[in-house]
Structures are given as structure tokens and as C-alpha cells.
Amino acid sequence: MKQYKVLMVGSGGREHALIRKLKESPLVSSVICAPGNGGIACDAVCFPVNAMDLDGMVALAKEQAVDFVVVAPDDPLAAGMVDRLEGEGIPAFGPTAAAARLESSKVFSKNLMKQHGIPTAGYEVFSDADAAFAYIERQNQYPVVVKADGLALGKGVIIAQNREEAKAALDTIMRDKKFGASGNQVVIEEFISGPEVSVLTFCDGKTVVPMVSSMDHKRVFDGNKGPNTGGMGTISPNPHYTKELAKTCQETIFEPTVKAIAGEGCPFKGCLYFGLMLTKDGPRVIEFNARFGDPETQVVLPRLRSDLMKIMLACREGTLNALDIQWDDGAAACVVMASPGYPDAYPKGLPITGLDQNGQVEGAIVYHAGTAMKDGALVTNGGRVLGITATGGALQEALRAAYDAVERIHFEGAHYRRDIGTW
Ligand code: AMP
Ligand code: GLY
Numbered sequence: 001m002k003q004y005k006v007l008m009v010g011s012g013g014r015e016h017a018l019i020r021k022l023k024e025s026p027l028v029s030s031v032i033c034a035p036g037n038g039g040i041a042c043d044a045v046c047f048p049v050n051a052m053d054l055d056g057m058v059a060l061a062k063e064q065a066v067d068f069v070v071v072a073p074d075d076p077l078a079a080g081m082v083d084r085l086e087g088e089g090i091p092a093f094g095p096t097a098a099a100a101r102l103e104s105s106k107v108f109s110k111n112l113m114k115q116h117g118i119p120t121a122g123y124e125v126f127s128d129a130d131a132a133f134a135y136i137e138r139q140n141q142y143p144v145v146v147k148a149d150g151l152a153l154g155k156g157v158i159i160a161q162n163r164e165e166a167k168a169a170l171d172t173i174m175r176d177k178k179f180g181a182s183g184n185q186v187v188i189e190e191f192i193s194g195p196e197v198s199v200l201t202f203c204d205g206k207t208v209v210p211m212v213s214s215m216d217h218k219r220v221f222d223g224n225k226g227p228n229t230g231g232m233g234t235i236s237p238n239p240h241y242t243k244e245l246a247k248t249c250q251e252t253i254f255e256p257t258v259k260a261i262a263g264e265g266c267p268f269k270g271c272l273y274f275g276l277m278l279t280k281d282g283p284r285v286i287e288f289n290a291r292f293g294d295p296e297t298q299v300v301l302p303r304l305r306s307d308l309m310k311i312m313l314a315c316r317e318g319t320l321n322a323l324d325i326q327w328d329d330g331a332a333a334c335v336v337m338a339s340p341g342y343p344d345a346y347p348k349g350l351p352i353t354g355l356d357q358n359g360q361v362e363g364a365i366v367y368h369a370g371t372a373m374k375d376g377a378l379v380t381n382g383g384r385v386l387g388i389t390a391t392g393g394a395l396q397e398a399l400r401a402a403y404d405a406v407e408r409i410h411f412e413g414a415h416y417r418r419d420i421g422t423w
Contacts, residue, residue: 039368
């Protein structure tokens with residue numbers, strides 16, 4: 001049996017969860033990571049190569065003689081890291097830059113959905129701030145959603161409650177260029193409402209196999225208050241996502257999307273993330289991500305029974321339809337412990353206590369998102385620091401175990417939501 005030495009690109013909780021699952025595979029001989037973090041280093045040797053350094057990553061893969069690279073974050077995917085690696089003869093998991101446009105260009109993804117009748121919120125595209133504002137005034141319907149075309153660290157979506165906020169949003173994105181070239185175009189979108197569901201899928205260019213569903217909690221404070229974050233916690237399955245909905249989404253959203261992107265000449269291979277809103281008129285696509293979600297991955301992968309390496313190889317080779325992918329019936333919950341001040345400015349280097357030598361705690365899995373090793377001890381090194389995950393036969397059981405572990409872990413000013421798993 002061929003065994004694979006795997007290089008994971010990235011440094012967050014999602015990458016830690018991917019590494020831990022890959023290490024369960026008999027097909028994997030070892031996993032290394034770049035750049036990784038303090039806690040990931042307990043599971044994979046880490047190399048200080050920036051996730052956006054395409055040349056550096058190719059050089060590392062060659063020098064370390066890796067057999068397979070998993071590119072986890074959005075930026076290197078959009079920048080063509082998979083294209084580069086494959087061009088050098090190094091097998092890689094993830095979409096090409098062209099296929100990753102489903103995430104990296106909202107104009108591209110919205111137009112593709114419209115063209116193929118894939119249900120999403122109504123919209124118009126503008127490359128001129130005055131024209132965009134004139135349209136918003138003419139519509140005179142609030143809230144209205146203003147989205148920067150390109151990647152913006154998850155901050156390029158502004159829900160404007162009135163005319164003034166809409167104007168300010170356009171100024172921020174298009175005139176001040178807060179998100180750089182990402183703001184050269186905007187999508188002005190109809191505001192829709194309903195519960196949100198995250199569905200990550202495996203894709204091999206033709207076949208799309210959904211993973212178990214999940215629910216993210218994006219706002220920083222309890223009761224969905226405060227600014228949006230990268231995600232403060234997740235549960236799986238998503239209680240709103242019924243079997244019937246799953247069937248509808250497969251037929252009207254997942255399969256048509258994979259067919260549509262293949263029709264553009266750039267079949268999607270990798271993990272395609274569908275951010276859905278369940279409106280009273282049916283499910284609508286809010287966004288695509290061309291990668292595993294964070295912290296969705298932290299609750300989805302612990303429920304995967306099948307061999308992740310085997311699945312990733314099948315995605316790349318186009319043989320996904322030959323696999324029977326199995327999941328645990330139970331539930332999983334992840335509670336994110338964040339630095340004081342996050343999502344705004346926060347201190348770094350705070351000592352973390354309550355974790356063992358391997359950065360773990362009994363009764364839960366601790367995925368490290370923003371930690372570093374300093375003088376042999378773990379310290380905080382990012383906004384989201386740890387994702388404490390537990391599984392159970394039922395959601396309440398998973399939540400109890402996760403919160404029980406959270407209470408045994410400390411760093412100064414740590415904050416976390418106490419209402420993960422309620423909706
Ligand atoms: P995104 O960065 O595209 O995930 O958007 C961030 C969040 O904004 C989503 O999770 C939704 O809660 C919200 N959102 C995005 N688009 C819309 C829309 N058309 N109507 C209402 N809420 C939206
Ligand atoms: N949790 C949302 C994302 O990964 O974009």
C-alpha cells in the first residue's frame with residue numbers, strides 16, 4: 001500500500017482538525033504543516049513558510065519530499081497555489097484559481113447562479129459608487145446588502161439599515177478601498193432572512209457528496225449581538241436542515257453548481273462550502289467558499305468515519321462516486337475561546353493554562369487556532385485562540401462536554417459564547 005507524506009498549508013483550527021483526521025488514515029505516513037501554530041506542532045512538524053508564499057511552498061514540498069499537499073485557506077487557493085503545485089508535478093487537494101472564483105469573486109458567483117437558475121438573493125453589480133448609490137436610492141428598500149466583489153477577510157459584507165449606512169458602506173468599499181482591489185466592483189443584494197446552514201461538500205469535478213451539516217455562530221457575543229467574527233462556535237448537525245431540505249439542496253443547488261462551474265471549463269475539485277439561508281420561499285445560496293469552513297470543520301470532521309485521505313485522493317482523481325462515505329449519527333459542538341478584544345485589536349503572548357503537554361484536555365478535542373510555543377509553554381497568538389470540540393450521542397451531551405472542558409482552560413481575558421447550540 002502506498003503511503004503519503006502530507007503537507008498541510010495553513011495555521012488555524014480548521015487545519016488542526018484536518019491534520020488530526022488525516023493522521024487517523026492508514027494511508028498517511030506523516031503530516032507536516034506550514035506555517036502551523038504552537039498546538040499544531042504537537043501533531044505535525046511545522047515549517048515557517050507563509051501560506052501565501054507560492055514559491056516557498058513548492059520549495060518546501062520538494063525539499064521535504066511530500067506526496068500530497070492540502071491547501072486549506074482561501075487566499076492561496078485564489079492566488080493559484082494548487083495550479084502551481086500541480087504544475088510542478090506535486091499532487092494537491094483544492095480547487096484551481098479559476099474554480100476558486102466561486103469564493104474569490106462574488107460577481108462571478110452571482111452571475112453563474114443567475115445564469116443557471118441556482119436560487120440566491122436578487123442583485124445588481126456596479127463598478128461605480130455613484131451608480132450603485134443611485135440604484136439603492138431608486139430601490140429605496142432597507143436593509144440592503146452591500147458586498148465587495150473580492151476576498152476581504154470575511155469583512156466585505158455590509159448590511160446597511162438605511163440610506164446613510166448604504167452610502168458609508170459604498171465609501172468604505174469603493175472609495176476608501178478598505179479591502180483594496182476587492183472593492184473595484186460591488187454586488188448590491190436583496191436582504192433575505194431565515195436560519196443559516198453550512199454544508200461542506202466533497203467535489204471531484206463532477207460528483208458532489210455533502211458532508212454532515214453544521215451551524216456557525218458568527219457574532220461575537222451571546223444572543224447574536226456584536227460584530228461578526230470568523231465564527232465563535234459551531235454545532236453539527238444543523239437542527240434546521242431536514243432530510244427533505246437536504247434532497248432539495250442536492251438537486252437544485254449542489255449538483256447544478258458543480259455542473260455550472262465545470263461548464264466554465266474549470267471543474268471544481270476539493271471542498272466546496274455552501275452557505276445557505278432557509279427562507280420562507282426555500283433555500284437560497286448566501287455564499288460559496290472554495291475551502292473547508294472554520295470552525296465548521298471542527299465539528300464536521302470528528303463525525304467522519306471514513307478515511308479522509310482516501311476521500312481527498314478520490315476528489316483529485318475524479319473517483320468520488322466509487323466511495324461510500326460514512327458518518328457518525330451523533331452530534332458535535334465546538335466552542336471558540338477568543339482573545340480579549342477580538343474581533344478588534346487584542347493582545348498576544350498570554351500564557352494558557354489547563355492544557356496537557358500535547359495542548360489537549362480530557363473529555364474534549366482542543367483544536368489550536370491562534371497559539372504559539374514560547375519557552376516551552378503555550379501562549380495566545382491570534383484572535384481566535386482555541387476551538388474546544390466534543391462529540392456525543394445527542395447535541396446536549398456534546399455541548400456539556402465541550403463547556404466542561406472550556407471551564408478548565410484559562411488565559412487572561414479569555415472570552416467565549418455561552419450560548420453555542422441555541423438558536
Ligand atoms: P458572507 O461573508 O457572504 O458569509 O456574509 C456574511 C453574513 O452576512 C452571512 O452569514 C449572512 O448572515 C449575512 N448576509 C449575507 N448576504 C445576505 C443577504 N442577501 N441577506 C441577508 N443577510 C445576508
Ligand atoms: N465559518 C465561515 C467560514 O469559514 O467562512
